[in-house]
Amino acid sequence: MELVIFGGIGFVVIVALWAIAQYNALVRLRNLVQEAWRQIDVELQRRHDLIPNLVETVKGYAKHEKATFEEVTKARTMAAAPGSSPAEQAMQENFLTQALGKLFAVAEAYPELKANQNFMQLQQELTNTEDRVAAGRRFYNANVRTINTKIETFPINIVANMFGFTRHEYFETDDVARTAPNVSF
């Protein structure tokens, strides 16, 4: 009889220890996902900050392209608005990427603009920032994949459901390299 009682207590203790370990692992992953998202936010902010300068530089050479400037400015304002979920943010960033593609297409028609040092530097900074965003996106999505897999995998899903861990959204943007025109100087 005693053996059964001690066996039962031992089993409960082992299960409790396992649940605590899984809970802690899920908390650690959730914090990692949040930190990775904040890092993406910093890089996106850096991207958004570059755009007004870029628009001003292009304006100096192509004053008549008002519709394009307005589209870029509008897309930038929407993308920079706080409080978006990763999916919403991704959609807005894709709009912004498309608008920027049109801005660079405009620049193609102005050889003096293409040779402008400031424009070239801004374009380089934008490319670097987009590389950083892409790197941040891969890190964020890798962590989301890990936590989502854990949340959906038996028996960890029991612990996840008990403590209200939910699936996280992926951040899926179009790679700039695929959408932006190849601007050669």
Next chain:
Amino acid sequence: MSPFFELGLFVVLVGGFVGFIVWQYKKNQARKAAMMTFIASHGYGYIPRADDRTRYFRSPPFGQGYSPSAEHVVSGTVRGVPFETFAYQFTTRTRDSKGHMSTQTHPFQVTWIPLAQALPTMRLRTDNAFLRWGKSLGGRDLDTESEEFNNQWKVWCEDERIGHAILTPRMIEMFLKQEVMGRSYVFEGKALMTYVPGHTDLTETPSLVSLLADIASLIPPFLMEEP
């Protein structure tokens, strides 16, 4: 058994052993002569032995066993990229169930090129059953968006954020090419290093250095900027 037969057998065995030693010596001499011809024809530098190279890297195969040595250090440039390759080896001792000690030598051919900026250590090894077993016991591995890459390579990175930054889609594509397989790669400090077990001849060095240069060129530029 007649004493003449035993004597004959002994002579044959000794003769065979001496013949084997001579054959090995001549083979080594021929290999060395071929190596020196190759080095001279490409204008590379050569140092017969430089054990300070055993302390160049911290990642495996370095830092294991005892009596590490670095021999036949060849250096030069390929497509303007400086490189160094050398024969590295260390020894280990094992004891069998009867208590007998045996010594094993573990030889590797190491090749490396410098990078513009230091990176956190990242190791890429071709997947195998042992590594899969390690992972199943909780070993940490960096997984990418490419299932094919994840199946082919086991990646460990000191800083996973940087690891994901290095492993761009183009870099992943590069590591799925046939010519990249069959070796291990290490990004460590300001170096990109590759190694294979055994001592290889040097004829593949120019293409190998070109391959390392191609890999290095795919590192995103923002990681190679001044900090």
